[in-house]
Amino acid sequence: MKSFTEYLTFNTPHRRDYINITPKIEEIVRKTGVKEGLCLVNAMHITASVYINDDEPGLIQDYDDWLEKIAPHEPVEHYRHNTGEDNGDAHLKRQIMGREVVVAVTGGRLDFGPWEQIFYGEFDGRRGKRVLVKVIGE
Numbered sequence: 001m002k003s004f005t006e007y008l009t010f011n012t013p014h015r016r017d018y019i020n021i022t023p024k025i026e027e028i029v030r031k032t033g034v035k036e037g038l039c040l041v042n043a044m045h046i047t048a049s050v051y052i053n054d055d056e057p058g059l060i061q062d063y064d065d066w067l068e069k070i071a072p073h074e075p076v077e078h079y080r081h082n083t084g085e086d087n088g089d090a091h092l093k094r095q096i097m098g099r100e101v102v103v104a105v106t107g108g109r110l111d112f113g114p115w116e117q118i119f120y121g122e123f124d125g126r127r128g129k130r131v132l133v134k135v136i137g138e
Contacts, residue, residue, distance in 0.1 A: 012125035037137015047090035049097035090123035
């Protein structure tokens with residue numbers, strides 16, 4: 001069995017951003033030569049997320065609006081975590097959206113259902129963060 005690891009780095013210009021990283025993940029899977037296996041994609045920061053859904057602008061805006069209703073950024077005083085930073089909301093948003101996804105690799109390609117895409121969700125941007133991509137298989 002082969003195992004490959006690669007890291008993606010993001011430094012988004014906004015506090016919250018949603019980036020379709022599917023093409024980057026597909027490129028990494030192709031590079032590995034793995035035909036049958038699994039691909040793990042993991043946000044390596046507690047205020048960022050990796051998730052799977054549809055790449056539709058209305059849905060992405062709905063997510064952002066929904067997350068702001070559940071865990072609004074302001075008032076920052078609302079969060080006990082905000083002692084020196086103002087990202088208490090980002091921790092909660094990450095918990096809701098998840099830390100990682102695992103996608104089957106079949107025939108050398110990500111084996112998605114209809115419309116599925118992999119996204120990086122940033123909830124406390126404007127600084128560098130990493131995403132781990134690990135592909136294992138034959």
